[in-house]
Amino acid sequence: MTSEIAQTPKPPYYAVIFTSERTERDKGYVEMANEMVKLASVQPGFLGVESAREGVGITVSYWESLEAIQNWKRNERHMIAQKLGKSDWYLRYKTRVCKVERDYGFEKD
């Protein structure tokens, strides 16, 4: 997974916060997670992704528009991943679609 701070443009843009708790079934999970990051990153309107798991998993993907998010949600391969997520990999999750209104950052000298 990509694990750096995403380089996003000036707001407004959109964020999808996906917070999850996993089952103990690992079969195929890591491969699919990596494939989804790779596939998402070539979708129209994709801006970046950040991901970390420590007990709970948090993946935030950034998008130009709500339309881009909808298109990704309906991507055929992504729909297979979503189905396997429910049947095999996740105990529970929450997806939040957000409009990023303001951002600021810090970088050490």
Place this chain on the structure above:
Amino acid sequence: MTSEIAQTPKPPYYAVIFTSERTERDKGYVEMANEMVKLASVQPGFLGVESAREGVGITVSYWESLEAIQNWKRNERHMIAQKLGKSDWYLRYKTRVCKVERDYGFEKD
């Protein structure tokens, strides 16, 4: 740190996504991080927090309003933590203030 999926009300509400990369200076970090989660959670308008670090750290806090976020940003003890964050604990970070427009979840039977 709290590491479960936050129980948030029906949208709209607000999210602050704080993504960070740490220095190797640990002195006081864990204590302050725990203190900030505890202190945030008793602020007016606080709705919940989710946090994970795996290389990159992602902490998402949820709030009723932009005003609640501003008040928390200006909390005296939090301002000390922010200052120490820049001088000691973070190589870089990005803070994104978002309006959560839509959410949905899944829970295994």
